[in-house]
Amino acid sequence: MGTFSPGFHGRARGLADKLPPGQYPTESFPVLSAGPTPRVPTETWTFTVTTENGDSRGWTWDEMMALPQEDTVHDIHCVTRWSKFDTPWRGVPVDAFLEDVETAADYAVAVSHGGYTTNLPLEDLLDGKAWVVHTYDGFPLSPEHGGPARLLVPHLYFWKSAKWVRELRLTLEDEPGFWESVGYHNYGDPWREQRTWDD
Amino acid sequence: MAADWRRAHLVERLPQTATARSLAFTVPGWPGHLAGQHVDVRLTGDDGYQAARSYSLAAPAEGERIELGVQAVADGEVSPYLADGLPVGADVEVRGPLGFWFVWRPEQTGPVLLVGGGSGVVPLTAMIRAHREAKSPSDFQLVYSVRTPEDFWYGDLLSEGADHLDVDVLYTRRAAPGSSRAPGRISADDLRGHVSRLAGAGTVFVCGPTAFVEAVSDHLVDLGRDSGSIRTERFG
Numbered sequence: 127m128g129t130f131s132p133g134f135h136g137r138a139r140g141l142a143d144k145l146p147p148g149q150y151p152t153e154s155f156p157v158l159s160a161g162p163t164p165r166v167p168t169e170t171w172t173f174t175v176t177t178e179n180g181d182s183r184g185w186t187w188d189e190m191m192a193l194p195q196e197d198t199v200h201d202i203h204c205v206t207r208w209s210k211f212d213t214p215w216r217g218v219p220v221d222a223f224l225e226d227v228e229t230a231a232d233y234a235v236a237v238s239h240g241g242y243t244t245n246l247p248l249e250d251l252l253d254g255k256a257w258v259v260h261t262y263d264g265f266p267l268s269p270e271h272g273g274p275a276r277l278l279v280p281h282l283y284f285w286k287s288a289k290w291v292r293e294l295r296l297t298l299e300d301e302p303g304f305w306e307s308v309g310y311h312n313y314g315d316p317w318r319e320q321r322t323w324d325d
Numbered sequence: 326m327a328a329d330w331r332r333a334h335l336v337e338r339l340p341q342t343a344t345a346r347s348l349a350f351t352v353p354g355w356p357g358h359l360a361g362q363h364v365d366v367r368l369t370g371d372d373g374y375q376a377a378r379s380y381s382l383a384a385p386a387e388g389e390r391i392e393l394g395v396q397a398v399a400d401g402e403v404s405p406y407l408a409d410g411l412p413v414g415a416d417v418e419v420r421g422p423l424g425f426w427f428v429w430r431p432e433q434t435g436p437v438l439l440v441g442g443g444s445g446v447v448p449l450t451a452m453i454r455a456h457r458e459a460k461s462p463s464d465f466q467l468v469y470s471v472r473t474p475e476d477f478w479y480g481d482l483l484s485e486g487a488d489h490l491d492v493d494v495l496y497t498r499r500a501a502p503g504s505s506r507a508p509g510r511i512s513a514d515d516l517r518g519h520v521s522r523l524a525g526a527g528t529v530f531v532c533g534p535t536a537f538v539e540a541v542s543d544h545l546v547d548l549g550r551d552s553g554s555i556r557t558e559r560f561g
């Protein structure tokens with residue numbers, strides 16, 4: 127102790143149980159994206175689930191909005207080190223989209239408008255652990271935060287919560303997505319600090 | 326197991342503006358990095374409390390020496406301490422290099438357009454320095470948005486008119502004397518000529534505060550640039 131950064135005090139302590147290692151709390155809502163923000167009109171929006179056999183099921187915006195909706199509040203953790211507590215979302219649990227889907231897949235790739243992809247074990251999307259959300263804090267989700275709809279997988283680093291999501295592709299093998307191919311951790315558990323390939 | 330933090334020893338601090346500083350550290354065992362990458366910097370208080378933030382590398386590595394550029398943000402936890410509190414000769418910890426997408430490699434020969442707002446110029450400056458060191462033939466343009474002439478970073482480097490580097494400075498609040506453009510936020514018109522000079526090829530790197538990056542990348546798409554050729558880094 128005392129060998130680094132002499133005279134540094136920092137902010138109030140006491141969030142230790144809510145804050146994963148190496149994160150800091152923020153009130154603002156920073157943005158991490160690799161490129162421009164795609165503009166996706168709800169009139170042409172679709173969401174598709176494709177199985178390993180190529181079978182697919184699709185929903186238009188109105189069909190998605192007609193599914194049972196859930197309000198859900200979570201802490202979110204970005205790999206760029208900010209965490210935001212108690213963020214309120216509204217959307218459809220991923221379980222609802224997979225209800226009638228026959229699959230032997232263990233993995234999923236979330237595909238976004240704009241080409242972004244991210245991979246997850248399928249079980250991380252099931253049993254009320256993930257949602258397709260369209261409303262943040264009572265307002266339609268803004269484009270820079272992934273609107274009109276994004277995936278929400280709050281127990282993993284937030285890049286796994288694919289913005290502008292348009293498809294879930296179910297796969298038998300794990301297929302690294304965009305950030306996972308360029309150096310980010312394949313799974314991304316904030317509590318185990320799985321940021322990069324080295325972790 | 327989290328990847329290793331390395332000890333970084335502050336060897337030099339230079340003012341860039343009234344509130345921005347260049348910091349040079351020596352980092353034993355530094356593995357080298359690509360232009361555009363960043364590090365996470367970690368500070369530790371006397372009681373063991375730690376805080377970490379990301380900072381872009383402002384220059385190609387010179388052996389174990391790395392350079393950062395830090396803008397002190399009012400009420401910030403980390404940036405004011407780095408900018409003015411950390412004594413020269415003291416240590417922090419760094420982790421990196423990080424960032425695997427917002428990078429320019431000297432092997433890339435296509436034309437490059439860099440668009441930076443405020444402290445967003447830091448990783449772009451690393452690219453400009455790497456481009457110059459490599460004597461790269463690729464055409465480099467920098468569009469640099471700052472509030473006033475006093476907010477200009479890296480004055481000697483970015484105004485000197487190096488080969489293959491065109492600098493276009495846009496002032497948002499108060500322009501330099503003799504400047505023909507009225508102060509104002511960056512518009513599609515400001516970018517049009519630069520985009521057409523790329524002739525559809527190459528890469529655009531955009532860096533700065535989120536609102537700036539959003540505005541610029543929207544203009545670029547409106548001007549017909551393919552989204553896949555626009556790489557962004559948002560600082561906040």
Ligand SMILES: Cc1cc2nc3c(=O)[nH]c(=O)nc-3n(C[C@H](O)[C@H](O)[C@H](O)COP(=O)(O)OP(=O)(O)OC[C@H]3O[C@@H](n4cnc5c(N)ncnc54)[C@H](O)[C@@H]3O)c2cc1C
Nearest residue numbers: 154378379380381394395396401402403404444447560561
């Ligand atoms: C990949 C990456 C690279 C970065 N590179 C650089 C760099 O080269 N140079 C640099 O100076 N910063 C850089 N940043 C920003 C830096 O990581 C910190 O966010 C910034 O220094 C503020 O940290 P802080 O602890 O001082 O403020 P905090 O305590 O985190 O925040 C204090 C207040 O300032 C606001 N704030 C936070 N960040 C900013 C900002 N960037 N501008 C204005 N207000 C802000 C917050 O909303 C908050 O209200 C980078 C960020 C990322 C993600």
